[in-house]
Amino acid sequence: MITPDAPDRQYSTRLRTALVLTGSGTAGAYHAGVLRALHEAGVKIDLVAGRGVGAISAVFTAVDGGVRLWEDNGLWRSAAATQFYRWRLPLRIAGWTLAAAAAVFAVPIALLAIAVLVGLAGLLLTLVGLAAPAATLRSTFSGWVDALFAPTALPTTIPRLVLFVLVVGVAALAINLGWSTIGAHLRRRARQSVLWRLLGSPLTSSTLLTGSLTELWNLIRGAAPIAAPAAPDLARRYVELLADNLGQPGFRELLLAVHDIDARRDVVFALLGHAHRPRFFGRPGTPDSASRYLEAFDLSGISRDHAFDALAAALALPVATAPHLAAFSPEGPWRGETHRLCDRPAALGRLLREVATAGAEQVVLVSASSPEANAHQLGTGREEIRGRAGEYLASFEAASLRDALEHFDGRFAGLFVIRPAHNPLGPLDFAGVYDERSDRTQALSELVDRGYEDAYRQFIEPIVGAGGERMEVHQGNGGVGKRGKA
Numbered sequence: 001m002i003t004p005d006a007p008d009r010q011y012s013t014r015l016r017t018a019l020v021l022t023g024s025g026t027a028g029a030y031h032a033g034v035l036r037a038l039h040e041a042g043v044k045i046d047l048v049a050g051r052g053v054g055a056i057s058a059v060f061t062a063v064d065g066g067v068r069l070w071e072d073n074g075l076w077r078s079a080a081a082t083q084f085y086r087w088r089l090p091l092r093i094a095g096w097t098l099a100a101a102a103a104v105f106a107v108p109i110a111l112l113a114i115a116v117l118v119g120l121a122g123l124l125l126t127l128v129g130l131a132a133p134a135a136t137l138r139s140t141f142s143g144w145v146d147a148l149f150a151p152t153a154l155p156t157t158i159p160r161l162v163l164f165v166l167v168v169g170v171a172a173l174a175i176n177l178g179w180s181t182i183g184a185h186l187r188r189r190a191r192q193s194v195l196w197r198l199l200g201s202p203l204t205s206s207t208l209l210t211g212s213l214t215e216l217w218n219l220i221r222g223a224a225p226i227a228a229p230a231a232p233d234l235a236r237r238y239v240e241l242l243a244d245n246l247g248q249p250g251f252r253e254l255l256l257a258v259h260d261i262d263a264r265r266d267v268v269f270a271l272l273g274h275a276h277r278p279r280f281f282g283r284p285g286t287p288d289s290a291s292r293y294l295e296a297f298d299l300s301g302i303s304r305d306h307a308f309d310a311l312a313a314a315l316a317l318p319v320a321t322a323p324h325l326a327a328f329s330p331e332g333p334w335r336g337e338t339h340r341l342c343d344r345p346a347a348l349g350r351l352l353r354e355v356a357t358a359g360a361e362q363v364v365l366v367s368a369s370s371p372e373a374n375a376h377q378l379g380t381g382r383e384e385i386r387g388r389a390g391e392y393l394a395s396f397e398a399a400s401l402r403d404a405l406e407h408f409d410g411r412f413a414g415l416f417v418i419r420p421a422h423n424p425l426g427p428l429d430f431a432g433v434y435d436e437r438s439d440r441t442q443a444l445s446e447l448v449d450r451g452y453e454d455a456y457r458q459f460i461e462p463i464v465g466a467g468g469e470r471m472e473v474h475q476g477n478g479g480v481g482k483r484g485k486a
Contacts, residue, residue: 011362011414011463018047018360019061019252021054022348022401024317024393025085025427027368028053029076029444032069033451034366034418039066041460047272047358049255051351052343052397054366055314056212059307062271063242064250065219070448075215077445082431084208085321090172091202097169104161108149115145201322202385203428205315212311235308242271243300254299255358257351258313259344261323263294263334266350267341269310271299276359293333302329313341320389345393346400352408362414364459365405368447369398370423379436382426387433390426397427418458420450 019038021031031054038045050058056075060066068074075081087095118141125134147153217228220237228234245251255270272280277300282292297303309326316324323340330336344350355363382388401419408415424435424442432443 011416013044015361015413016046016359017044018049018355018358018363019045019058020348020351020355020363020365021048021050021057021061022052022351022365023054023368023397023427024052024343024345025390026053026425026429026444026447027427028056028069029081029425029447030368030420030423030451031057031366032066032074032076033448033453034455035061035066035451036070036448037452037455037460038364041456041464043364043460043464045252045364047253047255047355047360049257049351049355049358050314051257051347052314052345053208055256055258055311056208058254058256059212059216059238059311060219062252062254063219063238063245065216068215068219070452075211076448078211080207080211081444084211084430085203085205085317085428086207087202088200088204090175090200093172094169097165097172100165101162101169104158104165107158111145111148115141201320203317203320205312205317205321209312209315213308231308232305235305239271239299239304239307246271246273253358255351255354256310256314257347257354258310258341259347261340261342262337263339265295266344266347267295267297268354269297269299269303269306270354270358271307272358280354280358297332302331305329309341314343316342317393318342318344345396346403348397348400349404349407352404352411356408356411361412362416363412364416364418366451367397367401367417367419368423368425368451369394369401370420372398372402386428387426390428393427416459416463418451418455420454423447423450 023031035057045061048058048061050056057066057069060069069076071077086092118137122134122138125131125137149155213231213234214228216238217234220234220241229237242251242254246253253270253272253276255268255272257266257268259265260267270280277298281296281298297306299307306326306328309324313324313326316322321342323342325338326341327338328334328336352363352365382391405415405417422437424437425433425444425447430444432441434440435442
């Protein structure tokens, strides 16, 4: 523990170092840029921990696979990144069918509007002395209108087309209702209203999860042309790879934090070295051993099949996406129960506490949340659903980051924070967003580059490279340490 009058502690490669990655959605792109900089600089990392989309970054970094995140055809620079957290397929089909129905229904109105424009054009031609062309224009268009509005044409065709597209939309929702009902009984019974099963959570994280698993398999298989196994088998191979190489260059201990909705508690999945495993998972007979047994799962033991359950749960946003259903091992504390797991945006404090329990002495914390706003920094609020939800999520995470930094002041020899000074992209802005401050649209790939630059400017150059000239380092004196010199 650092005393209030102790001098600023310096970054040291001799201390057990944890890299903590926190955030949701697009924050993964910022993580990728930071990871690239840390990789190039050869920064020593013993333990990597993540929550939210930081779980993806942690899983790749633990097996020295960060390049799959930041390279040109990697996860966060690929064209598929714009489709992460998209609307669920039944809702997309229903939305497009409603739009198609509205477009078909608007055809007669559009024709009437064109008729008005044709009449005005004919009037102008008459006024300039071109009476013959004006008469031809009016007569030709009148013939088209008479043909289109004949009793056997648009008056009967349009209602049929509108009914057809509406039936397609209703059929998509009905299929979703049947599928969700069958799935609920196959995986776990749930009391849900018909409306919820009909519509369900609006977004899905399946595209991001599938892309992550594909990149992990490409990393594991190397150049061998082997078909990807099922997710449980891939999880076992991943855990075996990490466990067998733990302690080798590029391989780090792993810690992931998610929330168990049914148990109403946070749970952590970790693969640690032998020296720190007993303390982290608790010893039988201690006062907190029973509670710890329900919350901490050892990926090197009977919980080895749950590595990707933790990954899928970390990507599940509360309410916005369906929670991940994880069937625990019959030999474990939950005796084969299936629990609903998801991310908890305010769980950064719990993650830092778990990192401390795992023996971390200094922490490098990476967050895509920009600092809190001051007076006269208001911006235009987002009105669309994804933008508004992203605003709320970003605000909650920024407040959680501030609370965690204040709470863990002095708990580590050094707590180094890498975060952007300004980040216009909300957690769900995968296709980019217009930034009022710079008066232009900023893309997701720019966030990768910003993370790379921030890591060098805030941590590598002032701290690792300059022997202690600091960025924000939260110390035990209740304040903020020195800032790095440019």
